[in-house]
Structure formats: structure tokens, C-alpha cells
Amino acid sequence: MRIQVLGAAGEVTGSCYLVETFKARVLVEFGLHQGGAHTEAKNRRIPKPIDPASLDAVVLTHAHLDHSGRLPMLPRAGFVGPVYATPATIELCDILLRDSAYLQEMDAQRTTKRRMRRGRGPVKPLYTTADVEQLLPRFKHAPYDTPTQVAPGITARWIDAGHILGSASVQLTIEDKGARKTVVFSGDIGPRGAPLLRDPRTFDRADLVLLESTYGDRDHPPIEASIEKLAQICNDARTPEGKVLIPSFAVGRTQQLVYFLGRLRDSGKLDSPRVVVDSPMATSATALYKRHRDLFDDDCWAIIDAGDGCLDFPGLRFTRDAKESMALNKSGDGLVVISAAGMCTGGRILHHLKHGLWREETHIVFVGYQAEGTLGRRLVEGAKSVRVMGEPIRVRAQVHTLNGFSAHAGQTELVEWLATLRDSGPRVLLTHGEDPQREALSAKIDEQLMLKAELPEWGHTVEL
Numbered sequence: 270m271r272i273q274v275l276g277a278a279g280e281v282t283g284s285c286y287l288v289e290t291f292k293a294r295v296l297v298e299f300g301l302h303q304g305g306a307h308t309e310a311k312n313r314r315i316p317k318p319i320d321p322a323s324l325d326a327v328v329l330t331h332a333h334l335d336h337s338g339r340l341p342m343l344p345r346a347g348f349v350g351p352v353y354a355t356p357a358t359i360e361l362c363d364i365l366l367r368d369s370a371y372l373q374e375m376d377a378q379r380t381t382k383r384r385m386r387r388g389r390g391p392v393k394p395l396y397t398t399a400d401v402e403q404l405l406p407r408f409k410h411a412p413y414d415t416p417t418q419v420a421p422g423i424t425a426r427w428i429d430a431g432h433i434l435g436s437a438s439v440q441l442t443i444e445d446k447g448a449r450k451t452v453v454f455s456g457d458i459g460p461r462g463a464p465l466l467r468d469p470r471t472f473d474r475a476d477l478v479l480l481e482s483t484y485g486d487r488d489h490p491p492i493e494a495s496i497e498k499l500a501q502i503c504n505d506a507r508t509p510e511g512k513v514l515i516p517s518f519a520v521g522r523t524q525q526l527v528y529f530l531g532r533l534r535d536s537g538k539l540d541s542p543r544v545v546v547d548s549p550m551a552t553s554a555t556a557l558y559k560r561h562r563d564l565f566d567d568d569c570w571a572i573i574d575a576g577d578g579c580l581d582f583p584g585l586r587f588t589r590d591a592k593e594s595m596a597l598n599k600s601g602d603g604l605v606v607i608s609a610a611g612m613c614t615g616g617r618i619l620h621h622l623k624h625g626l627w628r629e630e631t632h633i634v635f636v637g638y639q640a641e642g643t644l645g646r647r648l649v650e651g652a653k654s655v656r657v658m659g660e661p662i663r664v665r666a667q668v669h670t671l672n673g674f675s676a677h678a679g680q681t682e683l684v685e686w687l688a689t690l691r692d693s694g695p696r697v698l699l700t701h702g703e704d705p706q707r708e709a710l711s712a713k714i715d716e717q718l719m720l721k722a723e724l725p726e727w728g729h730t731v732e733l
């Protein structure tokens with residue numbers, strides 16, 4: 270049997286692995302490459318070793334697009350099998366993949382216009398909503414802790430990864446020509462003690478581990494300091510013209526913020542806060558989180574048992590309508606607006622920034638990573654003037670960065686996660702991290718667990 274690394278090798282996006290035995294072929298993840306060099310070209314080409322028509326199944330760890338975002342390309346390329354994922358992941362994929370298709374279509378339209386003006390031909394989107402609709406019925410439920418046969422001789426088990434709703438690490442038990450091997454895919458591992466979700470779990474044996482290394486070189490600062498700071502900013506903004514704008518990813522981070530704002534209100538640190546989640550996708554994702562409250566952790570259940578909601582409090586509302594969203598521009602008095610996109614690359618946050626950035630009374634709070642080249646990054650770096658929706662705007666707002674929020678485990682937690690597999694003497698491959706991060710993690714693993722972790726390049730193949 271062999272396992273091939275076909276993405277997220279020395280980078281954090283484009284996760285993809287091919288598992289082949291004498292009688293089966295399973296793809297694990299098929300994620301989009303995001304940012305970085307030659308992204309477009311890398312996404313358009315289905316890697317040579319993958320023959321979609323011959324795949325028995327796809328196994329998915331979670332819904333984030335860097336893990337799921339190329340799946341809609343498969344049916345058109347001849348794939349007819351099932352895609353196994355946890356029930357919450359399947360519902361999140363419905364939201365995220367439709368949105369991704371819409372963005373691909375818009376992108377292709379814009380590029381086509383530009384090309385036509387130069388006398389060149391049109392371009393097709395990477396995939397369309399119709400492709401997503403072809404894919405969605407292929408999803409099959411794989412609940413946590415329930416071994417599921419996904420292909421002849423290959424059984425998979427999903428366990429909680431504590432990263433986003435429905436996220437999992439997956440263990441494949443593979444039988445081939447009388448041999449039996451265990452391969453563990455960590456997926457993205459969440460930090461311990463994160464709100465709402467249960468802590469990540471791990472397996473007790475593996476012959477091969479593919480471990481993520483996004484933050485392999487560091488531990489995150491404690492979240493408590495960021496929450497205190499958030500309360501202070503919200504209280505400082507309680508002036509007639511004051512407002513707090515929080516650019517946030519729609520899935521995961523927005524729900525964490527709502528949770529923390531609710532707890533700050535309960536503990537009296539925020540006096541009757543007014544909070545608006547202004548993003549149709551975040552609104553749908555929050556409703557989905559609430560429907561899957563069976564996946565919440567004990568702290569959250571204690572709140573529910575006491576008769577309150579984890580994602581509800583007086584003063585919190587959600588907007589879908591664009592007119593309602595526009596009307597928020599006129600409000601002040603410390604109104605907190607949580608809106609996407611998280612790096613200010615599009616979405617409703619742009620019109621809030623256009624109306625708020627030039628005012629001293631506005632507070633902009635960044636709670637997530639800001640990639641190079643984004644408006645978010647320019648603001649974090651202290652730009653005095655920026656362009657928003659084509660208009661130059663003076664930045665007079667107060668810009669804050671809170672570093673304590675993370676959906677990923679830090680170095681210490683990654684090593685501890687791997688430690689439970691150590692006694693089975695696995696080969697370890699570090700993926701889903703840039704080289705400085707995985708090199709640092711590899712050194713730490715060597716020092717603490719005396720295991721030699723490998724740093725695979727694209728196309729690297731392991732024979733078991």
C-alpha cells in the first residue's frame with residue numbers, strides 16, 4: 270500500500286493525500302490552494318496521480334476550503350463515489366462550497382471582461398454552483414467514533430479535533446495482501462480550552478502519522494488577555510459616535526466572539542452590549558452551530574443547563590438584509606459590528622470600514638491572521654490612508670490587534686497530541702505548515718519524543 274502527499278507540502282493550503290492499495294483508491298481531502306504563488310494554475314490542474322473515475326471514495330476531515338475546496342471539480346472529472354465526513358462538516362460544506370462557487374463565478378466574469386477588452390478569449394470558473402450541486406448528494410454521514418468502511422479493505426474512524434464544528438482527525442485501518450496498517454491524518458487540530466467545541470482527542474496507535482504544523486514553531490498567547498482587552502475596547506467605545514468594527518471569518522471565529530461577548534455580559538464586564546453579526550454566511554453558520562449543540566463542550570452545556578444560550582444574549586442580533594446592514598452605518602453608542610471578510614478582502618465589512626475608518630471614535634479590532642497584500646494587513650501595519658471600494662480614505666480610527674484567538678494548536682499541544690501515538694513507533698510526516706514552522710516542530714518532536722519527523726515535498730510517496 271502507498272500514501273502520496275499531493276498538497277499542503279511546505280505550505281498551509283491545498284491539503285490532499287492519495288491512499289492506494291492492491292484493491293482500493295481513496296483520496297483524503299481535496300483542498301484549494303489559497304494565496305501564495307501560482308495558486309490559480311495549481312488549483313486548475315487535478316494532480317496526475319489522481320484518476321477521479323477510479324477513486325472508491327473521498328475522506329474529509331473538516332469543511333474549511335483549504336481541505337474541501339476542490340471537491341466540486343471531481344464529479345465533472347468522472348468521480349462517482351461517496352465523500353465521507355461528519356454530519357456537521359457536510360452541512361458546513363453546503364454553505365462554504367456554494368459560497369466558493371459563487372466567488373469563482375464572479376472572479377471568472379471579471380477576468381473574462383478584462384481579457385475581452387484586450388481581444389482575448391473568455392475564462393471558465395474553476396467550478397460553478399451546478400458542480401457543487403452535483404457533489405453535495407455524494408456526501409455520506411460518518412459520525413464520530415463510528416468505524417466506517419469507505420472502500421474495500423479500508424475502514425475509517427473520525428474523532429473530535431476541536432478546530433471548527435464537525436472537525437475531525439481520521440484514522441484509516443488498511444488491509445492489503447494480508448498486511449494491516451494504521452494511518453492517522455491529524456486534519457487541523459484545535460487548541461485545548463477553546464470555547465464551544467470539545468478539546469481535540471487523539472488515537473493510540475499508528476504506523477504512519479500525517480501531522481499538521483501550521484503553528485509548529487510557537488505557542489499562542491493566553492486567550493484571557495485578549496478577552497479582557499476586547500471588553501475594554503467595547504467599553505471605551507460607549508460614546509455617542511463610538512462604534513466597534515470586528516472583521517471576522519464567518520465560520521468559527523464569529524461564533525467564538527459571540528460566545529465571549531455573551532460571557533462578558535453575564536459577568537458584568539460589559540454593560541448591556543449591543544452586538545450585530547452582519548454577514549449572511551456567519552448568520553447561517555451560527556444557526557448551524559446551534560443545531561449541533563450536541564457537539565458543544567461541558568462549559569457550554571453548563572450554560573445551556575442554566576437556561577441560557579451559548580450563542581444568544583439580549584442585545585445580540587443578526588442581519589441578512591443589505592438595507593439593514595447599510596442602516597448600521599448611522600448607529601453609534603458603542604455598537605459592536607462583527608462582519609466578514611476576516612481579512613477585509615470583500616464582503617460587508619468594506620462598507621462599514623468606508624463609513625468608519627475616517628472617524629476617531631471608531632475602533633477596528635483584528636482577531637485573526639491578516640495575509641500579506643490584504644486591506645486588513647495594511648491597517649494592522651498602521652497605514653495612514655487606504656483605498657476602500659475604490660475610494661481613498663484617511664485612517665483616523667483606532668486599530669487594535671488581539672492575538673489570543675486561534676483555531677489551531679500551538680507547538681506544545683501538537684507535540685502532546687503526537688505523544689500518545691509514540692509507543693506504536695510511527696513514521697511521522699509534517700504537512701500543512703510552511704518550512705520554518707515544520708522545521709521547528711520537527712526539532713521539538715525529536716527532542717521530546719525521540720521521533721524523526723520527515724518534511725515531505727509535493728509528490729512524496731510512503732510505501733507501507
Ligand SMILES: [Zn+2]
Nearest residue numbers: 331333432457
Ligand atoms: Zn481548518
